[in-house]
Amino acid sequence: MSTGKIIRKDGHYAHHFESAEQEYTSSKQGIWLFLSTEILMFGGLFVAFFLYKGMYPEIFHKGAESLSWIYGAINTAVLLTSSLTMALGIHYIQKGKNSQALTQLIITILCGAIFMGIKYVEYSHKFHLGLYPGQMFSGETGGVENLPLYFSFYYMMTGLHGIHVLLGMGLITWVAIRTARGDFGPKYYTPVEGVGLFWHVVDLIWIYLFPLLYLVE
Amino acid sequence: MSEHHDVYHLTPFKTYMVVFLSLLVLTVLTVWVATVDFGAANAFIAFGIATVKAMLVLLYFMHLKYEVTTNRVIMASGFFFLALLFIFVLIDIVTRVPVESTL
Numbered sequence: 001m002s003t004g005k006i007i008r009k010d011g012h013y014a015h016h017f018e019s020a021e022q023e024y025t026s027s028k029q030g031i032w033l034f035l036s037t038e039i040l041m042f043g044g045l046f047v048a049f050f051l052y053k054g055m056y057p058e059i060f061h062k063g064a065e066s067l068s069w070i071y072g073a074i075n076t077a078v079l080l081t082s083s084l085t086m087a088l089g090i091h092y093i094q095k096g097k098n099s100q101a102l103t104q105l106i107i108t109i110l111c112g113a114i115f116m117g118i119k120y121v122e123y124s125h126k127f128h129l130g131l132y133p134g135q136m137f138s139g140e141t142g143g144v145e146n147l148p149l150y151f152s153f154y155y156m157m158t159g160l161h162g163i164h165v166l167l168g169m170g171l172i173t174w175v176a177i178r179t180a181r182g183d184f185g186p187k188y189y190t191p192v193e194g195v196g197l198f199w200h201v202v203d204l205i206w207i208y209l210f211p212l213l214y215l216v217e
Numbered sequence: 218m219s220e221h222h223d224v225y226h227l228t229p230f231k232t233y234m235v236v237f238l239s240l241l242v243l244t245v246l247t248v249w250v251a252t253v254d255f256g257a258a259n260a261f262i263a264f265g266i267a268t269v270k271a272m273l274v275l276l277y278f279m280h281l282k283y284e285v286t287t288n289r290v291i292m293a294s295g296f297f298f299l300a301l302l303f304i305f306v307l308i309d310i311v312t313r314v315p316v317e318s319t320l
């Protein structure tokens with residue numbers, strides 16, 4: 001007895017679903033399941049970071065000196081802006097305003113690019129100083145033994161997050177193209193919503209990475 | 218919290234802007250608080266603010282506030298098992314007794 005609120009343009013849904021609405025809610029449930037595993041993946045790294053920081057505070061204190069909070073703060077603002085524009089993109093699709101939605105999605109992609117640009121500046125500065133992870137380290141330890149451990153964490157956590165930003169940018173490009181093509185509207189926008197949820201989780205992880213790496217000594 | 222989940226929930230534009238501005242204010246606040254020395258409390262304040270920001274993103278940008286219970290439980294379970302991992306690692310570390318080698 002579907003009221004058929006969610007309908008694709010061609011009026012179809014996959015045959016193993018009872019209704020278009022069930023297809024929509026199932027898709028979203030799948031996304032949420034995936035996102036909870038993302039929390040667990042990054043969470044493992046956070047726990048390891050806290051564990052080693054508790055055991056060797058001097059390594060993490062010295063390592064954090066090589067980071068400038070200003071880059072982290074700018075990147076936080078950039079990602080928060082991109083989360084807003086992503087949410088607004090879906091908001092406009094729900095209202096049937098596809099061209100405005102497309103603008104918001106493009107701004108989101110640009111914010112992702114700015115974020116990666118700033119990360120590139122940060123990384124290249126560290127490479128220049130020889131601050132590589134683990135055995136590749138060739139910089140100044142400043143008398144702190146095993147300082148490279150800090151950079152193993154730094155590159156692993158920001159690198160994994162950066163890969164997520166790049167993946168997110170690719171996925172938003174995909175839904176932006178489909179939005180421009182007119183695939184979505186108020187009755188069907190499941191892929192945009194799924195990609196949006198993923199993008200917000202990328203922002204969510206950065207919300208914790210920023211104080212962890214840049215602020216807390 | 219409505220039990221009959223609307224497939225559609227249209228969050229007003231104004232709500233998004235209020236949430237966004239709150240997130241920016243909290244970011245400025247967390248940077249400012251880091252310059253003040255509260256000793257060990259600094260870390261708790263920083264992650265407390267981060268958690269408020271994370272809740273705003275989850276509830277409003279990700280619409281978890283209007284989501285069906287199943288999806289809220291799914292997301293909460295991720296954080297629950299993460300807390301479990303953190304607590305047991307902590308218990309393991311703080312209860313260790315240093316043992317001198319007898320070899």
